[in-house]
Each structure stands twice: as structure tokens, then as C-alpha cells.
Amino acid sequence: MANVEYVQSMSGKLEDVKVGTSLSFTKTVSESDVYMYAGITGDFSPNHVDAEYMRQGRYGERIAHGALMVGFMSAASARMRVGRTVSLGYDRVRFVAPVKFGDTITTEYTISEIDLAKKRMYSKVTCTNQRGELVASAVNLRAFVD
Amino acid sequence: MANVEYVQSMSGKLEDVKVGTSLSFTKTVSESDVYMYAGITGDFSPNHVDAEYMRQGRYGERIAHGALMVGFMSAASARMRVGRTVSLGYDRVRFVAPVKFGDTITTEYTISEIDLAKKRMYSKVTCTNQRGELVASAVNLRAFVD
Amino acid sequence: MANVEYVQSMSGKLEDVKVGTSLSFTKTVSESDVYMYAGITGDFSPNHVDAEYMRQGRYGERIAHGALMVGFMSAASARMRVGRTVSLGYDRVRFVAPVKFGDTITTEYTISEIDLAKKRMYSKVTCTNQRGELVASAVNLRAFVD
Amino acid sequence: MANVEYVQSMSGKLEDVKVGTSLSFTKTVSESDVYMYAGITGDFSPNHVDAEYMRQGRYGERIAHGALMVGFMSAASARMRVGRTVSLGYDRVRFVAPVKFGDTITTEYTISEIDLAKKRMYSKVTCTNQRGELVASAVNLRAFVD
Amino acid sequence: MANVEYVQSMSGKLEDVKVGTSLSFTKTVSESDVYMYAGITGDFSPNHVDAEYMRQGRYGERIAHGALMVGFMSAASARMRVGRTVSLGYDRVRFVAPVKFGDTITTEYTISEIDLAKKRMYSKVTCTNQRGELVASAVNLRAFVD
Amino acid sequence: MANVEYVQSMSGKLEDVKVGTSLSFTKTVSESDVYMYAGITGDFSPNHVDAEYMRQGRYGERIAHGALMVGFMSAASARMRVGRTVSLGYDRVRFVAPVKFGDTITTEYTISEIDLAKKRMYSKVTCTNQRGELVASAVNLRAFVD
16 A cells, blocks of 8 residues: 555646546444444345344354445545546446454545546545455546536 | 335245346435435545535535445345345446435335346346436346355 | 423432422434434334325324334433432333424423332323423333342 | 244235234344434433443443334334334333343234224234343334324 | 532522532443544544554554543533533643543533633533543533523 | 645655644534434533524524534544644633534644644644634644654
């Protein structure tokens, strides 16, 4: 993570954004994160809130919602301020390993392509745990709305 | 939505799942949903928590996180219980219209393909507001883990 | 409410508790109270989180969970500190009128009977809105556990 | 729990509801559940938020609010959708054993009586922990409001 | 803490308030307290939400926000009801020792000076952990606004 | 606010920090912010959660906790990352105007003094509403702990 700055000051114009610019955001996932996430979204799958059910399965314990990682991806992108942007969506969102309560997730958001004509920006996003294992990845598509 | 059941009883075997089965989940998005979502994910983009900033832009007011719709998509899938499943990810997640505080979002999750050999299931997911406008869509990929 | 004190200092012995002692607790019910309550308990009935569904029914808008009033009843009882007590339960819990977002609910908890031999205490509890209308009532039973 | 379905599809008419129909809802009670419940209801009794106080008492640790179990009871009832219903209240709510942080509570809601003339439905509700011990019980009374 | 009452009944007039009156409030700080506090205030410093970062530092683990102690100070003051008051601010707020998740904090609020002419009241406030160690202190200034 | 950057990249050494560097953080205060803040801190003063009580007073409506502004001050400071720092406290915290639900608060944190010998840093912090009115101010004292 040598070339990653935790917060990143960027000027307000699209022209100043460069491919390769990278932002990151790190958070230890708490039980309350998962429970509040269930409470907001309504996703009370036993994968997340039923410890007994999970004790009998392959993971052995409750795991975080994959979609919470998508939230972290958005949080990393929100650390960049280059004019007004809005997320258009994600491609190839993959949850590749379970995230357990207490895992520390570092989300890295790296600009991979800028289309000045269409005013769009593509970024590669990864979520990695405290052992350096990839837990989720995606491509984010943002538009410059002004 | 004539053929959509709010909750859906399904037996515990993959063999009983049929293409076309559909589940839905409806929730009015509150200011607290968006604020708590920001608080959990760390996404404090002014799009979501700065009413003055938004007053000057094209939307005129704060909007929900696109990624919150991904959470609703997971919640709809969690209403189906057919053995142990886990979400592998999403393809073509698109946020096609802004979701404003007070909008009532119906998320529909419809099984589109079942691959018994690979033990995978593909579903089309849509989020629609109270005026019937599509606000988000995606394809969800789930695996049967047992 | 002339003889009701908002907070009540009581000595630490059961013998000092008197029939007729009354405590109260007032809170305006917010949208976030109802949404967080749904999120903790898992009660996402459309009565509470689907504004469109409710627009078509007799209430015209989302209402608070009746069980939230039971929570307020416990909160009022918790303002009394007379040794260690624990709630044994409630009898005749009645939700007699809908509680709408923004209603200000005053919960009054009045000791109605003390059984020193059995170390039990019965209290009448009422929840009243800002127009003085009763919205909920119950009898609470507490035990002195030490 | 052989004859209990986690989610239950029921048609929209009262006439289709049968005595004996049963729904259930399972959740592991987290520290955040209890703390957020305190925060919403205002019940900051040391029983729930003061570990030192509890260390000296009979339970040895913080316990969940009894009234949280009433919330779980409502959540189980909300999984049944047969027309518009509203909870009229509860009878004989009993908190029979302490619920500790980390306990997994299964709430079962079973229809015990249907009064078509009065448009009312009575159900027996129980909360059981991961060791199969009953922790709470009650009778719920619902009305069909449309 | 012999002369501290947990809750304190005080009459509604400033003239009845006495120097030396003391109130207290005790709460075990949970992981969810710190995480929700981060979520509301937007303070996601790694001191509070990044366990790996903290493992390498002098504290060895995540700690609570110092400003959360200021919140507890206000909570203790809110237990006194003597007419309408409003907090004007704090002087010499000092965070003198780290508060770890699971620490039980007792906040004591003691009136130290009353200025009837200016309708102001000064109080000394301390936060102490379960080992009796001072973790925070301040002077609070309140005004009687009616 | 011409010379204020929303996020600020700073190198990891104390020597690179300059007097005059300024960070800011803007958030519209929601009803849920105030209610969740009450729920975490335990400060249920009617100033914040009782709309009827406030309707009769000078403010006419519920207001945010002053201490929430201290939380925003910490959030602004957390946007600067120059080695490991910890907040030692605040001096002259003043709540100079009420913050109402829906007010948009910009918190500015400006370094005013750096003491390399003592490894301490002093900053002036202000909270301003959407009309440019000062609502709170303080001096923050931070230490470099490594």
C-alpha cells in the first residue's frame, strides 16, 4: 500500500484526475456493523444473525453481508472529491471469501479509465482483510454530473 | 406484481426451486436509513448528508446511496430459504434513477437460471419506486454451499 | 400530571416504596425510532415501513410498533431504583390507538400493589399522546431479586 | 420444530388462515441489539448497560430487556401476511429466564384461535434459547382491520 | 460515591438548587457505542475503528472517542430537572486516560457554583472507569433560559 | 471558505504540519442523528426528544445536543493524518446558538499552534450553520503519541 494515501486532496476539475490515483478506507467490521446493516436493509439471513445455524455450516460462525463490502467500496470512492459525481453502478461484484466479525477490511479504489467525452470514470475496487486476502472486488462506474 | 408473493415458502432442496419464482420486499427509505447507512459504511459523500450542497445540484435534495439498493437486493434474496446459500456477487449493477428520502422501493428478486451441476442460481433483481419507475437493477449469483 | 415527578429519587429498600408512587418518561416518537426498532427486532411489517401500503388503509400513514410502547413502559420503570429488580412480565397489554411518527408519548408508571412476602410489585402503566389520548396500557409485574 | 416453516406463504383472506399455523424467527441477541434497544426506548437500567453492577448480582453479566422479546414476538407475527392486521395487544407476557448477550432466540408464533365474527385471531408465542429453554411466552391478539 | 444518588428529584426552581448536589450515570462502553458514535459524528479515525492499526500502537486496541465522554457528561446533567436549562459549553475538557471497549464509565456531575444574578450554574464533571481511574474531566456551564 | 480543502492529504511527519492548515466537514443534522446520539450517550433531555416541551419554550422545537458539535469537531480533526495523534481535550467549548434538525453544519478545524518540543498541536475549531452563523467553537489540543 506504499503508494496509497489515506485521504487524497484532488482539485475540483475532471481534467486533473489521473488514471492510477488510488484511495483507501480501512475499518474493522464489528458485530454492530452487521446487525445494523441487517436492520437497515432488512436482510436477516441466518448467515448474518443466527450463530447456531452458522455453527453447523462450513464457516462456523456468522459472517458479514457481501453487500456491506459494496458499501465500503462506495465509502472509498466518496473520499475523492472532483466536482459532482454520482455512482452509476458496479460490474463484476464478487464476494470471494467470507468476512468474519472482527476482520479488518481495507478497501482500495483505483481509477482505471477516464472517458472525458462521456464524462465517465471507471475504477477497480478491492476489499482485503488483515491477512492480505482478497475478500471482494468490483469495477465501479461513476459519472460527472455537472 | 400479480404473481409476486411477499413471502415465499420453499422446501429445503435445490431441486424444488423453479425458474420464475419471485420474491419481493418493500420499504420506504427514511432519512435514518441513509444516515445509518453512511454511519456503517463510512460513505459521507455530500450526495447523502449535505442538503445545502445538493440544493444547488441537479437533484435538489439529498439522495440515498446506490449501494443501499444492493442491500435491498440481498434482503429480497434472503426471503427465500432453500438449503444453505451464499451470495457470490452481482453483475451489471445499475443505479438508473435517484432515490429520494421518502421514496417507497419495491425490490423484486426473480430466479432466471438454475445450474444444478455447478450448484448455482442466477436471479434478476429490480428496485422500483412508488411511481413504478425502475431505480436500480442487477443480476445476482448465488451458490448452494451444502 | 401534577403529582408526577420526571425523575424520582427513592431509597434502596423495598420497605420505602409506596403504593401510588409514580414515574414518567416523555419522548416524541421519531421515524428513526420506528425504523431502528424494526431493524433490531426484525419486525418489518408494512404497517411500520411501507408508506404506500399505509396510504391506502385506515390510518393513512405509517404507525409505530405497539411493542415499542412496551419498551417505553420498561423505560419508565427503569427510572425507579429500589434495590435490584427485574421485570417478570406484563398483563393485559393493550394498544388502543395508533401512534404516528411525531406523536409525543408520555408513559406513566404507577405502583399499584406491593407484596412484601413474595417480594413482588405490581404497577399500572399508561402511554398517552400529546392530545391526552390513551394509546397503550398494561400492568407490569416486577420482582426484587436480592 | 419439524412442522415450523421459517417463512410462510399465506393467501390474502382471513378464511384461509388455520388454527395451528406456525411461524418462527431466529436471531442471536447481540450487545448492539440491547444497546440500541436501550437507546430507542430510553431504558438504561443497569441490568442492561452496566457490566460491573451485574457482575455482583445473580446473573453475573448484562442481560437483554424482557421487552425486546415482545419485539421478537411481533417480528414473528409480521411474517404472516393475511390481509391487513394490527396487533391489539398481549396477555400474560412472562419473562421466565434471563437472555444473555450471544444467546440465540427462536420465537415461535402459533395461531390458537380464530374468531371470524369478531375478526380477531389469538396466537401463542414463545421465545426459546439455543439450549431449548423457554425464556419468554405470551398470547398475542390481532385484529383484521379491513 | 456514598453521597451520590443515581437519579435525583429536584424541584422546578433555580432557588432550590444547591452547590454540592451531585448526579451520576454509569454505562459500560460497548463496541456498538463507539461504532455508532463514529457513524453519527463522522469521526472514523483509526483510533476507534481500525483494530490492526491500534494493535501496533501504545494502546494495543481500539479506544472510545474522547468526545463520547463529553456526551456522557451531558447525559449526567440531563438527569437534573430544575426548570429549563441549556448547556452553554465546557471548559478544560481533558481526556486523561484511554477508554477501552468494555470499560464501565461512571460520570459524576456536581454543582460547584450558582450565579443567581446571571442565571448560570457551573458544575465539575468527571468520568471514572471500573478501576476508579479518572478518564476524563471538565467544567460544565449551564444557563437557565426561562 | 476559499482556502479550505474538504479532504486534505498530509504527509506522515509532524514536521510537515503547518500552522494555518485547515480541514472541514459538512453534515446536515438529521432527527436520527440527535435521536441516536441520545441513545448512545443516554442524554434524553427534553430539549432533544420532547417536541411538546420545546414548543412552549424559546426555541419552539427540538434542538441538537451541544455535545454533538464536539463530535463533529473530532470528525474534522480525524480528516488529518499526520502520524499517530490522540485528542487530549478541548478548551473554551461554547455552544453559541441552537442547532435545529435540518441545519447544515460546517465544522472547520484550523491548526493554530504547533509545539514540536512537547509534541502538541493546538487548533481552533468552529461549527457554522447554513446561514453562516457560528453555532459552536472550541480549541482542540492533540498530542503526537509516537
